Amino acid sequence: VTAGWLIDPSTQGNRRILLASVPSGELREDHFARDEVAVPSPEAGELLCRNLVLSIDPAARAWMSQRTYRAQLSMGEVMAGYTLSQVVAECHSGYAVGDLVFGQGGWQQFSLARAEDVHPVRRRFDLATHMSTLGITGLTAYFGLVRVGAPKPGATVVVSAAAGATGNVVGQLARVIGCRVVGLAGSDAKLGLLTRLGFDAVVNYRDPGLRSALRDACPDGVDLYFDNVGGPVLATVLSLMNIHGCVVCCGAIAGYDHPENATSPPGIPGILVTRRVRMEGFLVHDYEHEWDAAEEILAGHVSRGEIEPLHQVIDGLDNAPKALIGLLAGANVGKCLVAIAGEVSGRAVRRP
């Protein structure tokens, strides 16, 4: 270890939240367990991170129960999750104690990371904004909309889970690009919020007349659908796609808790041929070498007031399971975050 520690590991444990059982159907508290272990020491090339803010993502539900783009979590493993952390100790890592980094620290107070697996964060806003609009979900919105969807000004963009972490940034960014933006959400409160954020039209996806409401909201049809939900809503929007339209497949939250909603839309591939529609899935990690550039762009929009950061911060690591359960039930508005620790400041202490 090449520098002092910002914490004293002899007086400090590492509280963690683990996968206790594999969920099927609705997620519950008893799918999680808690423990506390010793704070680990970094070896060469590693950093010890004190996790300050934890990102709660719908994808975590999928990581718990199936192989996705990452291996399924195993029983007793620390829950996976993105974190904004402060380096509290390091060993020949190229980072300095005190640095802020973004990484996959998981649902725990402290984590080790290899230097190449974290991104440095240059602080310019509150930490929550760095984890919402400038964080993984903001970047997801950026790359999905701008790089996969690439809508033209004037295009009609529909986004589902529009009051969610990714959706709200997609909608606000599409407005900046000059698109007509239609947001789908599940409550009047969310729809009101979207209108305040500048969405041109909003539709409640629980509306039994969803298709006709959406058709009214999209008099020129749908050019781009940014899909966070899959299931029946995807089927409905597909039926309103314009020729040469595009569906950006970002997630399928509708099916995570409710597999009965995970049905594929009818008419695949027929409707794709007839309307020359492109459906394309993507992961924000495929653009990792461009994250810094995209963050700059998003930071500019935030600074100029063109995109309003939207997040809810829940206090305390122990509340992370409740936060994920609520997120899957549609309770949240904007990015769902858990504050694990207050910001560490002050000078490094000698390692005991």
Add this chain to the structure above:
Amino acid sequence: VTAGWLIDPSTQGNRRILLASVPSGELREDHFARDEVAVPSPEAGELLCRNLVLSIDPAARAWMSQRTYRAQLSMGEVMAGYTLSQVVAECHSGYAVGDLVFGQGGWQQFSLARAEDVHPVRRRFDLATHMSTLGITGLTAYFGLVRVGAPKPGATVVVSAAAGATGNVVGQLARVIGCRVVGLAGSDAKLGLLTRLGFDAVVNYRDPGLRSALRDACPDGVDLYFDNVGGPVLATVLSLMNIHGCVVCCGAIAGYDHPENATSPPGIPGILVTRRVRMEGFLVHDYEHEWDAAEEILAGHVSRGEIEPLHQVIDGLDNAPKALIGLLAGANVGKCLVAIAGEVSGRAVRRP
């Protein structure tokens, strides 16, 4: 009329095949009717075409029973179809009597066309080759593979209905590009033919162990699937797609005669996200301004022996319904064509 006629319309009728009833399920002879009417006269800007060769396309089955990218055929309407024709009379059209043109003459001996709705054909091969490898299905193969799919050399390309009109050109062209090409077809005779044409591997889609046979044929996974069939085969290939793979959606022949096979593959959109797969539909008509350039490229491959034209020619307009019925049942190899008339030659006659 500005020039003489190549035929004498006073002694010649126009035999036609019409839609008699809207098919649901398997196509039968009694869905068609036949009649004979007078040969029409071209008005300003029009040509009178003597249809020499008629293209029989699976899409015709869809045109009969539903709105697709074109309006549904109405009862009593002449069956729609692509034709290679000779201009036998014209009126200020810019074409000359005797010219060969490609257009949508339909299932009849003679048709009127507006000059802007046909493409001139410069003859360099036999007429059937102009309607197969250089015709609409060859162009479909070209634009779908090269422009929508755009595989890299070394990529594994799977094509369904590989012994069909479009599929055989897709496979041969992918070989020219340097891809590993795996063909799916439904009989040993077709599989043998594909092997002779240079496909690297062939698999019978009727094989109950299709998934494992296909996995064996694609040891590095599937980078590009050129889908002509949809249905269960699409579902199987999707499950073998590589990350960042692409499905070119060209048609869904499996469902035309058998709606029970028209089911969407499971896992949409989840698998598209997880594997970052792009599914994209296209129509060859969207590339109409590039047809001439693509035809030049395909003609070069044919001249150099890199692509072998593959077609079956059935004699006589009256056999067109039987040809389409057989095509949908998987009877044909290569492009299915109907020879309506021998080639008209000789000098123009005075219009009577």
